[in-house]
Amino acid sequence: GAVVSQHPSRVICKSGTSVKIECRSLDFQATTMFWYRQFPKKSLMLMATSNEGSKATYEQGVEKDKFLINHASLTLSTLTVTSAHPEDSSFYICSARDRGLGGETQYFGPGTRLLVL
Amino acid sequence: GQNIDQPTEMTATEGAIVQINCTYQTSGFNGLFWYQQHAGEAPTFLSYNVLDGLEEKGRFSSFLSRSKGYSYLLLKELQMKDSASYLCAPLTGGYQKVTFGTGTKLQVIP
Numbered sequence: 001g002a003v004v005s006q007h008p009s010r011v012i013c014k015s016g017t018s019v020k021i022e023c024r025s026l027d028f029q030a031t032t033m034f035w036y037r038q039f040p041k042k043s044l045m046l047m048a049t050s051n052e053g054s055k056a057t058y059e060q061g062v063e064k065d066k067f068l069i070n071h072a073s074l075t076l077s078t079l080t081v082t083s084a085h086p087e088d089s090s091f092y093i094c095s096a097r098d099r100g101l102g103g104e105t106q107y108f109g110p111g112t113r114l115l116v117l
Numbered sequence: 118g119q120n121i122d123q124p125t126e127m128t129a130t131e132g133a134i135v136q137i138n139c140t141y142q143t144s145g146f147n148g149l150f151w152y153q154q155h156a157g158e159a160p161t162f163l164s165y166n167v168l169d170g171l172e173e174k175g176r177f178s179s180f181l182s183r184s185k186g187y188s189y190l191l192l193k194e195l196q197m198k199d200s201a202s203y204l205c206a207p208l209t210g211g212y213q214k215v216t217f218g219t220g221t222k223l224q225v226i227p
Contacts (some may be wrong), residue, residue: 015177034215044160044204044217093159095215103207104148106215108159 003027004096013084014117020080021112022092029074030096034106035067038091050077052100084116119143121218122212123205128224129195137190137221139205147213149178150206151190153199154220160204184185200225 003026013019023033033050048069049057056069068080078097081088093111097104120142131137141149152160152194166172166188178191181224188204202220209216 032213043219046214046216049214099211104165105162106150106165106208107162108152113157 002107004107006094006112008112009032009110010113010115010117012115015085016083018080019084019114020039020078021092021094021114023077023079023096024111025075026072027096028096028098029079030098031074032097033071033077034095034097035069035077035079036093036095036108038093038111047079071088081114084114086116089114089116101114119209119216121207121212121216123203123218123221125219126149126222128226129192131195131197131225131227132215134191134193135195137192137203137205137223139188139190139218140184141188141207142204143167143186143209143216145210146183146186147208149179149181149188150204150208151177151188152180152204154202154204156201158194158218160177163203164209172204192196195225197225197227202219 005024006114007022031052035047038044042086047062050069050071052071058064071077091111094109122140150165151163154160164179171180176193181188202222204217204220206215206217
């Protein structure tokens with residue numbers, strides 16, 4: 001089946017630094033990718049929809065200047081957490097939509113655990 | 118807004134069958150995903166229903182009724198490894214966003 005990779009899987013950083021997370025669709029082209037955040041024992045919260053070649057669409061309450069999204073190619077989207085603070089510590093998961101012959105499918109990457117000290 | 122309703126927790130016996138129900142109220146409904154999520158891991162795709170009816174895929178089947186805003190996931194021949202959260206997720210809107218509720222935590226016992 002289709003695979004979505006994410007890098008890094010874990011990152012620890014100091015407060016005030018920026019962290020970049022990469023999301024790649026490995027065997028299909030994804031015109032649309034999604035970024036989610038999940039706190040412990042809570043549901044996945046959609047942060048933004050990333051469209052190849054255009055600006056991301058952010059959900060209400062998500063700061064676009066803090067969470068920079070770039071979808072430079074059909075297989076790569078990046079999320080940069082700028083000036084990270086401890087409250088940004090979370091599990092960040094990307095997802096890519098595959099509209100192949102098998103029908104509509106949305107696959108998730110393995111996630112990135114961010115800990116901001 | 119959107120509203121997704123699933124039981125919070127369920128317990129079932131190894132080898133048995135369990136049905137996890139989901140009702141939803143959304144605008145611009147396109148279809149519905151079911152995902153499995155083990156603790157501390159990202160969700161894994163199980164199924165996607167667009168049309169009414171039952172779709173079977175091995176031990177897992179998913180049913181959709183668009184008019185009733187209702188879906189269920191049926192798990193047969195339960196195995197211990199099926200202990201996980203199961204997420205019902207409608208695909209909605211022009212941007213076709215997938216939104217999640219809190220899911221159903223299933224515990225399979227011997």
